[in-house]
Amino acid sequence: MLNEIEIFGNQKKGENFIKSVEKKSFLFSVVISYTETCEIPDITIAGKDIESIKYTPAADVEYLHYGFCKCIDEIPMTPDGKPTPALLTKVALESSSIPHVVINAGSKINPLLPYFHTGLKPGKNITQEPALDSESLYKAIDYGRIIGRTLASLTNCLLIGESVPGGTTTALAVLRGLGYDAKVSSSMPNNPIELKNRVVDNALKRLQSNDPLMTVSYLGDPMIPFVAGMLTTASEITNVMLAGGTQMAAVLAFAKKIGFKETNTTIGTTSYIINDESANFVSILKKISDIPILAIDPKLDHSKFDGLKAYSKGFAKEGVGAGGSIIASILKTETDTERFLELTEKEYQRLFISQ
Amino acid sequence: MLNEIEIFGNQKKGENFIKSVEKKSFLFSVVISYTETCEIPDITIAGKDIESIKYTPAADVEYLHYGFCKCIDEIPMTPDGKPTPALLTKVALESSSIPHVVINAGSKINPLLPYFHTGLKPGKNITQEPALDSESLYKAIDYGRIIGRTLASLTNCLLIGESVPGGTTTALAVLRGLGYDAKVSSSMPNNPIELKNRVVDNALKRLQSNDPLMTVSYLGDPMIPFVAGMLTTASEITNVMLAGGTQMAAVLAFAKKIGFKETNTTIGTTSYIINDESANFVSILKKISDIPILAIDPKLDHSKFDGLKAYSKGFAKEGVGAGGSIIASILKTETDTERFLELTEKEYQRLFISQ
Numbered sequence: 001m002l003n004e005i006e007i008f009g010n011q012k013k014g015e016n017f018i019k020s021v022e023k024k025s026f027l028f029s030v031v032i033s034y035t036e037t038c039e040i041p042d043i044t045i046a047g048k049d050i051e052s053i054k055y056t057p058a059a060d061v062e063y064l065h066y067g068f069c070k071c072i073d074e075i076p077m078t079p080d081g082k083p084t085p086a087l088l089t090k091v092a093l094e095s096s097s098i099p100h101v102v103i104n105a106g107s108k109i110n111p112l113l114p115y116f117h118t119g120l121k122p123g124k125n126i127t128q129e130p131a132l133d134s135e136s137l138y139k140a141i142d143y144g145r146i147i148g149r150t151l152a153s154l155t156n157c158l159l160i161g162e163s164v165p166g167g168t169t170t171a172l173a174v175l176r177g178l179g180y181d182a183k184v185s186s187s188m189p190n191n192p193i194e195l196k197n198r199v200v201d202n203a204l205k206r207l208q209s210n211d212p213l214m215t216v217s218y219l220g221d222p223m224i225p226f227v228a229g230m231l232t233t234a235s236e237i238t239n240v241m242l243a244g245g246t247q248m249a250a251v252l253a254f255a256k257k258i259g260f261k262e263t264n265t266t267i268g269t270t271s272y273i274i275n276d277e278s279a280n281f282v283s284i285l286k287k288i289s290d291i292p293i294l295a296i297d298p299k300l301d302h303s304k305f306d307g308l309k310a311y312s313k314g315f316a317k318e319g320v321g322a323g324g325s326i327i328a329s330i331l332k333t334e335t336d337t338e339r340f341l342e343l344t345e346k347e348y349q350r351l352f353i354s355q
Numbered sequence: 356m357l358n359e360i361e362i363f364g365n366q367k368k369g370e371n372f373i374k375s376v377e378k379k380s381f382l383f384s385v386v387i388s389y390t391e392t393c394e395i396p397d398i399t400i401a402g403k404d405i406e407s408i409k410y411t412p413a414a415d416v417e418y419l420h421y422g423f424c425k426c427i428d429e430i431p432m433t434p435d436g437k438p439t440p441a442l443l444t445k446v447a448l449e450s451s452s453i454p455h456v457v458i459n460a461g462s463k464i465n466p467l468l469p470y471f472h473t474g475l476k477p478g479k480n481i482t483q484e485p486a487l488d489s490e491s492l493y494k495a496i497d498y499g500r501i502i503g504r505t506l507a508s509l510t511n512c513l514l515i516g517e518s519v520p521g522g523t524t525t526a527l528a529v530l531r532g533l534g535y536d537a538k539v540s541s542s543m544p545n546n547p548i549e550l551k552n553r554v555v556d557n558a559l560k561r562l563q564s565n566d567p568l569m570t571v572s573y574l575g576d577p578m579i580p581f582v583a584g585m586l587t588t589a590s591e592i593t594n595v596m597l598a599g600g601t602q603m604a605a606v607l608a609f610a611k612k613i614g615f616k617e618t619n620t621t622i623g624t625t626s627y628i629i630n631d632e633s634a635n636f637v638s639i640l641k642k643i644s645d646i647p648i649l650a651i652d653p654k655l656d657h658s659k660f661d662g663l664k665a666y667s668k669g670f671a672k673e674g675v676g677a678g679g680s681i682i683a684s685i686l687k688t689e690t691d692t693e694r695f696l697e698l699t700e701k702e703y704q705r706l707f708i709s710q
Contacts, residue, residue, distance in 0.1 A: 099508040101505060113498075113503050114458075114472065114502050115472060116460070116470070116472070117465075117472035146420070146469050150455070150456060153452075154382060154509040
């Protein structure tokens with residue numbers, strides 16, 4: 001039900017956004033990418049073990065599409081078996097018949113399904129060298145602009161989600177590099193703040209410039225400039241919902257520098273991100289831009305399955321556009337989170353219990 | 356104006372199709388591919404010289420998107436300088452704000468723009484070996500089905516065009532292999548019928564089966580099963596216009612074997628294809644399926660430029676979905692071919708005269 005969607009930031013703009021997309025058409029796009037920063041030990045749990053992490057973006061979208069993965073045997077999960085948030089995304093999109101497209105903007109592994117090819121390479125480890133050379137940076141923005149324009153012309157509301165292991169660290173670095181005093185959520189309940197801050201501090205030392213392009217080139221990952229490019233063109237044409245947490249804050253901070261239409265833009269996320277006390281999501285976003293933030297509580301704490309309850313306890317709080325997808329499914333079909341929880345438990349059961 | 360669109364085949368169904376898409380949303384998809392059959396000397400003029408032919412599909416879509424090519428210096432043209440029909444497609448789509456997506460289903464050269472990646476390889480020379488192995492054939496159909504479903508859910512009318520040098524020869528082979536007594540148009544005014552028939556006869560000798568999958572695998576190119584797959588799923592969801600001539604007849608003949616929804620399907624092409632006496636387009640189509648054929652006369656014989664008049668004289672009569680795009684632009688905006696000719700001359704002038 002619509003009143004389950006909470007609005008943070010500009011209340012009035014949030015209400016207007018909801019009104020303009022209610023019961024309309026939605027298109028979910030998911031940008032997969034990679035940063036070698038995720039290879040720093042203990043920085044992410046977006047994968048069963050260190051070897052699996054690089055498969056996570058490809059496996060996420062394969063699961064989203066087929067209901068199983070092709071490049072690995074099981075769906076992506078944390079080392080102790082908590083499933084990828086793509087599970088939430090899949091249930092939300094399928095239950096409301098929202099179509100999706102996959103964009104490969106530098107994933108280390110190519111998913112085994114049709115996707116938008118960009119030719120972008122994975123980002124480098126930001127503690128060691130610039131994430132992207134300037135040619136790749138310009139290409140990411142340009143190709144993002146092209147795809148954003150095309151997709152925006154096909155829908156009343158373009159959702160943009162991402163899957164980038166280690167991406168909260170590069171997002172933190174970009175936000176800090178652009179002058180925001182950001183703290184960052186992560187997929188771990190005991191967010192390794194110290195480790196992340198050390199990584200970011202090291203990377204920031206190497207940046208000798210205030211230039212936003214240079215900042216993203218040194219500290220980002222290919223997803224950040226790509227999605228910023230998409231937002232730039234898409235927000236001129238239709239409504240856009242950046243579906244995610246801190247990583248989308250970094251996108252927004254960079255997009256602010258290259259221009260986008262604020263009145264058509266929102267961020268959609270889970271209440272787990274909003275309530276994360278180790279991060280300061282809402283206050284940072286308010287500093288970046290006067291856009292509304294839509295949040296949904298997926299009520300997974302009510303689940304009978306521990307693997308789903310884990311989300312509400314801080315594991316994989318967001319990702320693969322989960323929060324935005326749930327919000328879109330409610331906006332499109334006026335379903336409620338009770339029904340969503342029921343379908344999510346059914347899917348969880350199919351994946352992990354029924355064998 | 357709507358009355359400029361001629362209907363062949365089932366008149367009533369043609370009128371219904373027009374009514375159901377008039378002033379609605381359109382999406383143009385263009386499938387680029389390759390068959391090594393085009394390397395047989397003199398079989399195609401879809402390129403300035405033998406070395407250029409393989410660049411034509413990539414260059415066509417680059418031109419469509421950017422207004423210039425990136426992989427080669429000039430836009431694709433025949434050896435004596437007649438421009439690619441993509442010129443007509445570009446003018447039609449841009450003048451009516453119809454968005455487009457590029458699908459790479461086996462082009463030898465990858466275009467320098469974002470496109471749907473499928474991982475399909477170019478088709479082999481059908482006089483020497485099977486065009487596609489069975490794994491590639493199944494993948495072409497499967498991936499076509501996936502992309503068809505996605506794109507169809509985003510529009511009221513999905514247009515599907517193609518750019519495959521040498522593709523009329525593989526189309527002829529598939530039609531003959533499936534039991535239709537087809538003759539085939541080509542991009543040359545003196546259609547090298549004898550050469551094509553010899554090539555097809557040689558290829559047919561190697562096919563020892565009536566099975567449609569085997570037929571396409573031996574005699575086709577990756578575009579044919581791919582677009583048939585797209586049609587299968589897309590026609591269940593929305594209106595589909597196959598934009599092209601004989602190659603789309605081959606798609607239809609194969610799609611008939613794997614199933615599609617006839618009531619949502621039409622072929623859109625230029626009157627140059629309908630009037631081509633070396634081919635028997637309308638009568639073959641009637642034998643394949645009771646779908647309507649929509650045709651448009653782009654009136655290029657009225658042009659002041661010989662390079663445009665050439666189309667009406669039989670050069671590059673169709674391709675890159677030119678005919679269907681012009682029809683869609685009329686259906687969407689109720690423009691007329693007089694205005695279309697004006698814009699086409701302006702674009703021709705920009706490309707070839709204003710320097």
